[in-house]
Amino acid sequence: xxxxxxxxxxxxxxxxxxxxxxxxxxxRREALSGLSVRPVxxxxxxxxxxxxxxxxxxxxxxxxxxQFAFVGLLIVGIWSLVGGAIARLLxxxxxxxxxxxxxxxxxxxxxxxxxxxxxxxxxxxxxxxVYREGMFFSxxxxxxxxxxxxxxxxxxxxxxxxxxxxxxLTYESLxxxxxxILASIVVPVLANSARAYIIVMLxxxxxxxxxxxxxxxxxxxxxxxxxMFLLFWLGSFWREDTEEVRSAQQRxxxxxxxxxxxxxxxxxxxxxxxxxxxxxxxxxxxxNTPPPSVKxxxxxxxxxxxxxxxxxxxxxxxxxxxxxxxxxxxFYSAGEPLVALYKHQYxxxxxxxxxxxxxxxxxxxxxxxxxxxxxxxxxxxGRDSVNVDQVxxxxxxxxxxxxxxxxxxxHYTSSRYAAKIWELIERxxxxxxxxxxxxxxxxxxxxxxxxxxxxDFITEH
Numbered sequence: 182x183x184x185x186x187x188x189x190x191x192x193x194x195x196x197x198x199x200x201x202x203x204x205x206x207x208x209r210r211e212a213l214s215g216l217s218v219r220p221v222x223x224x225x226x227x228x229x230x231x232x233x234x235x236x237x238x239x240x241x242x243x244x245x246x247x248q249f250a251f252v253g254l255l256i257v258g259i260w261s262l263v264g265g266a267i268a269r270l271l272x273x274x275x276x277x278x279x280x281x282x283x284x285x286x287x288x289x290x291x292x293x294x295x296x297x298x299x300x301x302x303x304x305x306x307x308x309x310x311v312y313r314e315g316m317f318f319s320x321x322x323x324x325x326x327x328x329x330x331x332x333x334x335x336x337x338x339x340x341x342x343x344x345x346x347x348x349x350l351t352y353e354s355l356x357x358x359x360x361x362i363l364a365s366i367v368v369p370v371l372a373n374s375a376r377a378y379i380i381v382m383l384x385x386x387x388x389x390x391x392x393x394x395x396x397x398x399x400x401x402x403x404x405x406x407x408x409m410f411l412l413f414w415l416g417s418f419w420r421e422d423t424e425e426v427r428s429a430q431q432r433x434x435x436x437x438x439x440x441x442x443x444x445x446x447x448x449x450x451x452x453x454x455x456x457x458x459x460x461x462x463x464x465x466x467x468x469n470t471p472p473p474s475v476k477x478x479x480x481x482x483x484x485x486x487x488x489x490x491x492x493x494x495x496x497x498x499x500x501x502x503x504x505x506x507x508x509x510x511x512f513y514s515a516g517e518p519l520v521a522l523y524k525h526q527y528x529x530x531x532x533x534x535x536x537x538x539x540x541x542x543x544x545x546x547x548x549x550x551x552x553x554x555x556x557x558x559x560x561x562x563g564r565d566s567v568n569v570d571q572v573x574x575x576x577x578x579x580x581x582x583x584x585x586x587x588x589x590x591x592h593y594t595s596s597r598y599a600a601k602i603w604e605l606i607e608r609x610x611x612x613x614x615x616x617x618x619x620x621x622x623x624x625x626x627x628x629x630x631x632x633x634x635x636x637d638f639i640t641e642h
Contacts, residue, residue, distance in 0.1 A: 182248055185283040191335045194342055198281035201346065205274035212270055219264030220449030225456045227257045232460040239464055241604045242532050248282045258453050262446065273349050280342050285334050290555075292332040292370070299374035300327070300381060309385065314575070315553035323389045325381055333373030336405045340369040340412075347413060353421040361416050372408040376401050479524050479588075479617055481511040485641035488513050495519050498550050498574060498581055500620050501542040504534040513638065518630075520638045523620040536587060536604070536616045537597045543572050543583070550576045557595060558632070560584060562639060567593045582631035584639075585620040 186195040206213070235250035256275045260268040268275075297316050304311045304320070312319045316327045344365025348358040380401070383391050484490050491512040499510060505525040513520045527536045544550045551574065558571035569586040586595045589603040590612055604616060621638060625631045 182251075182281060182283060189283065191285065191338060192283035194339055195281045195283060198278060198342075202274045202277050205277065205349075206271060209270055209274075213267060216266050216270070217264075218262070218267065218446055220445050221261055221264055222449060222452065224257060224261035225449075225453055228254060228261065228453060228456040229459065231257055232457060236460040236464055237605060240467070240608050241601050242535050242538075243601055244532075245282065245284050249279065249284075252278050252282060254457055258457060261453055262449050277345070277349075280345065285338050288334050288337070289329060289332045292334055292337070292373070293327050293329075295370070296331055296333060296374055296377050297327040300377040303374070303378040304381060307382070315551065315573075317551065317553070320381070320385055322385045325384070327377070331373075331377060333370060333376075336369040336373055336401075337366070339405075340365045340409060343409060344412075347416065351416065351420045357419060357421065364412060364416070368408060368412055369405070372405065376404045379404070478507065478528070478615065479526050479619075481509055481522060481524070482642040484513055488515050488638070488641065491519065495521075495624060496579065496581065498544075498548075498576075498622070499523055500525065500585065500618065501545050501548075502618060503538050505618075506534070513642075515634075515637075518625045518634050519623060520634065521622045522638075522642075523622070524617055526615060526617040528615050536589070536618060537600045543570075543585070544574065550574045550581070558584065560586075560636065560639065562586075562593055565593065568595050570595045579624070581622050581624055582635070583620055583622040584635050585618065587616065587618055589616045590614040 182195065186192050231250050231253045235247055235254070238244075238246035238250060256278065259271070259275060263271070293316055297313065297318070301311055301313050301318055304318075309320060318325055341362070344362050347365075348361040352358045352361065491514045493512070495512065500523055502508065502525040506528040507524070507526040509524050511522045513522065525536075527534065543552055543555075552572060553575045554571075554573040556571050557568050560567055560569045567586060569584045572583040572585065574581040574583065586593055587600040589600055590607050591614065592603045594600055594603065600616075607614065607616070621635050623631050623634050625634050
């Protein structure tokens with residue numbers, strides 16, 4: 182988690198979560214001082230449950246689930262050690278720790294699409310002609326694109342973190358807290374579209390002299406800061422953190438005898454550590470067990486009827502993958518049309534070399550190829566009808582039409598989540614069939630028969 186915070190500006194706020202949580206505990210010290218530590222041993226059953234979730238996620242390297250489970254173990258473990266009365270007072274400070282988990286990358290494509298669509302709509306409403314292709318759009322004054330930093334995920338995560346903290350400190354009623362948190366989600370999404378529109382208009386009206394370089398990001402953060410200030414200012418009109426309410430909240434409601442000298446906390450700590458260590462120990466045993474060798478590695482098929490192999494490369498694109506055990510590219514032709522078959526096979530997966538991850542992309546960040554369209558299409562694979570990723574790429578006047586999917590054992594899917602579930606099933610059954618990402622591509626575009634060409638190729642081979 183720390184390594185992700187350190188390398189990504191999006192999740193840099195993770196460094197602040199634990200100190201804020203400790204501060205939230207500190208401001209409730211008067212109420213806590215009147216309560217005794219009373220371990221609850223039955224809660225330690227939840228440690229086993231959360232630990233099992235961690236184990237399943239670890240087996241297939243779903244990092245975000247591992248991290249949520251890790252923080253969950255800490256929360257449940259503290260609850261089992263201190264007891265229900267103290268845990269209720271610490272519920273929010275402990276729950277706030279979940280915001281340290283770096284999650285949100287799956288929102289990037291969705292928010293990029295929303296930002297591009299809303300920005301283009303606002304530009305058209307202004308009366309300026311604009312042409313859009315994927316995440317790229319052109320105005321008479323110049324060209325623009327919606328990239329990762331423009332998605333607004335950074336603003337959204339920062340706003341949620343601040344909004345949750347502000348709602349807890351400012352309001353007492355659940356309804357007001359929930360409403361403010363919802364506002365802290367909706368407002369930055371809408372504000373990000375307004376920010377993108379303003380930046381494009383500044384560039385357009387200045388003949389691309391301002392808001393096109395470093396000042397582009399600077400204006401964005403200044404605008405975000407202004408929006409958050411207005412949100413908190415409006416929220417302050419309904420605040421409930423008066424001195425009377427705070428005094429009532431801080432006043433200890435229960436005076437229990439101290440547990441000093443009791444052996445129960447020591448025993449509870451020991452059993453909690455054992456419960457938390459069961460599944461990592463089990464994983465160590467599994468990881469030291471030699472995995473079965475893959476019995477059927479994928480090989481490129483021989484050319485079918487009407488097809489022939491082509492040694493010459495027609496284009497320089499290939500899918501971006503994460504250290505596959507085997508990778509190959511084979512070109513086929515049926516007369517003039519050309520089809521490329523890409524296979525990235527993973528025999529024994531581990532962190533850094535896995536079939537499904539955030540690194541497996543269609544284009545690298547610095548690639549000359551750009552994704553202009555990405556949808557889901559239904560393809561016939563043998564006797565099955567399978568959903569695949571249908572992607573169109575562009576690089577200048579060059580175009581590519583691609584179908585891509587995962588094969589886990591004998592199961593086919595384009596869903597990352599379904600792929601991970603099948604990987605788990607294969608891992609738990611000690612399968613020896615391996616996993617692969619398979620892609621077929623052609624420079625014959627969709628409206629010129631690209632879909633029919635790829636389907637004919639798949640059917641024949």
